[in-house]
Amino acid sequence: MINKVGMSKQLIIALSIVNFSVTAGSVFFGYFIYTYAIETGWISLKTLNEDWSVFHSVDWVWLFFVLLFGSVLSIILGVKLANRFIIPINFLADAAKKISQGDLSARVEDAEGHSAEILELMHNFNSMAQQLETSVKNAQVWNAAIAHELRTPITILQGRLQGILDGVFQPDPVLFKSLLNQAEGLSHLVEDLRTLSLIENQQLRLNFEWIDLEYHVERVLLIFKERLHQTGFNIQVELSVTQVYCDSRRIEQVLIALIDNAIRYVNAGVLKISSNMIEQSWVLQVEDEGPGIPIEYQRDLFNPFFRLEQSRNKELGGTGLGLAVVHAIVVAHKGLIKYSNFQNNSVFVIILPLKVN
The missing domain is CATH 1.20.58 (Methane Monooxygenase Hydroxylase; Chain G, domain 1)
Structure with a gap:
C-alpha cells in the first residue's frame, strides 16, 4: 500500500519510536542487569544505597547497553528513512539525466511507498516530462x-x-x-x-469593446464581394443581436476565415450569417448548403493543418490553419465553437459570453 503520510510526520513518528524504545530499553536493561548483579553477588542493595552518587561498574554496563541499543535502533530507522527519501530522489535524478540526453520517454516508475511530498514530486515530474515530450513531438509535426x-x-x-x-x-x-x-x-x-x-503562449491581447456587429459583417462581405459574385454565392444576413462585446479585429478575422473556407470548399448557394441571444451569451452562426464534413473528420476539424483528403489537391486549397485560428480566437474570448452537419448543411456556431469579466 502506498504510504501517503507526509515527510514531516514520518520524521516525528520515527523520532517518537526512538524515544519510546530507548526509554523502554533503559527500564528493561536496568531491571535485568541490576537483578542479575544482585543475584550473583556482583553488587548488593546496601552498596547501591551507600554509593548512589558514584558510578559502579554495573552502572557502566547498564549505560553501555542502553547506548548500544539506542544507537543500533537509530541507525536502523535512519537507514530506512534515508532509503525512503533518497531512493526516489535518485530515480528522479536518473530520469532527469535521461531526458537531458534526449530520451524524452523517461519516467519515474517506483511502486514502493513514499511520503506524500515525494509522491507529488514524482507525479509532477512525470507530468512535466509528458508535456515536454508532447511539446517536442508537436513542434516536430509543426516544423x-x-x-x-x-x-x-x-x-x-x-x-x-x-x-x-x-x-x-x-x-x-x-x-x-x-x-x-x-x-x-x-x-x-x-x-x-x-x-x-x-x-x-497566452500572449494574445484582446481589445474588448462594444461593437456594431452589422457594420463589421458588411466590412468583411465587402472584402469578398467579387469572389462571392464569381462563385455564385447568395449572402443572407439575419442579425437579431448587433451590439457585441468583443475584439472587433479578431471577430472580423473569424468571419473572414469562415467565409473564405466556404468559398473554397462549399457548394454555391445561400450562405447565411445570423446572430441571436441565448441567456447570457450571444450566438453567431454561419450556415451553408453543403456538402458538409463527414463525421469521421469532424473531431480533427479545428486542428492545425487539418484538411480533408479530397480537398488537398484543389486549386484553391488553403493551408489548413483557418479553422484552427478561428477556434483559438473563440477560446481566447472565453467562448465555444461547434460544428454540425444537419441535412448536409454545414453550420458553424460560435457562442461567446455577453460580457467577459
Missing part, C-alpha cells in the same frame, strides 16, 4: 507541416521569377497577379502562425 506549406509558394515564386530573368515567361499582369497571390498566401500563413503562437 514539418510549415516546411511543407512554405515549399510550394516559395518554389512557384522562385521558378516564375527565374523564368522572367531567363526570358521564359513574359512579365505581364496575369503573371504578376499569380505571383502576388502566392505572396499574399505566404503573408496569410505567417499571420495565422503568429496568431496561433500568441494564443498558445
Whole structure:
C-alpha cells in the first residue's frame, strides 16, 4: 500500500519510536542487569544505597547497553528513512539525466511507498516530462507541416521569377497577379502562425469593446464581394443581436476565415450569417448548403493543418490553419465553437459570453 503520510510526520513518528524504545530499553536493561548483579553477588542493595552518587561498574554496563541499543535502533530507522527519501530522489535524478540526453520517454516508475511530498514530486515530474515530450513531438509535426506549406509558394515564386530573368515567361499582369497571390498566401500563413503562437503562449491581447456587429459583417462581405459574385454565392444576413462585446479585429478575422473556407470548399448557394441571444451569451452562426464534413473528420476539424483528403489537391486549397485560428480566437474570448452537419448543411456556431469579466 502506498504510504501517503507526509515527510514531516514520518520524521516525528520515527523520532517518537526512538524515544519510546530507548526509554523502554533503559527500564528493561536496568531491571535485568541490576537483578542479575544482585543475584550473583556482583553488587548488593546496601552498596547501591551507600554509593548512589558514584558510578559502579554495573552502572557502566547498564549505560553501555542502553547506548548500544539506542544507537543500533537509530541507525536502523535512519537507514530506512534515508532509503525512503533518497531512493526516489535518485530515480528522479536518473530520469532527469535521461531526458537531458534526449530520451524524452523517461519516467519515474517506483511502486514502493513514499511520503506524500515525494509522491507529488514524482507525479509532477512525470507530468512535466509528458508535456515536454508532447511539446517536442508537436513542434516536430509543426516544423514539418510549415516546411511543407512554405515549399510550394516559395518554389512557384522562385521558378516564375527565374523564368522572367531567363526570358521564359513574359512579365505581364496575369503573371504578376499569380505571383502576388502566392505572396499574399505566404503573408496569410505567417499571420495565422503568429496568431496561433500568441494564443498558445497566452500572449494574445484582446481589445474588448462594444461593437456594431452589422457594420463589421458588411466590412468583411465587402472584402469578398467579387469572389462571392464569381462563385455564385447568395449572402443572407439575419442579425437579431448587433451590439457585441468583443475584439472587433479578431471577430472580423473569424468571419473572414469562415467565409473564405466556404468559398473554397462549399457548394454555391445561400450562405447565411445570423446572430441571436441565448441567456447570457450571444450566438453567431454561419450556415451553408453543403456538402458538409463527414463525421469521421469532424473531431480533427479545428486542428492545425487539418484538411480533408479530397480537398488537398484543389486549386484553391488553403493551408489548413483557418479553422484552427478561428477556434483559438473563440477560446481566447472565453467562448465555444461547434460544428454540425444537419441535412448536409454545414453550420458553424460560435457562442461567446455577453460580457467577459
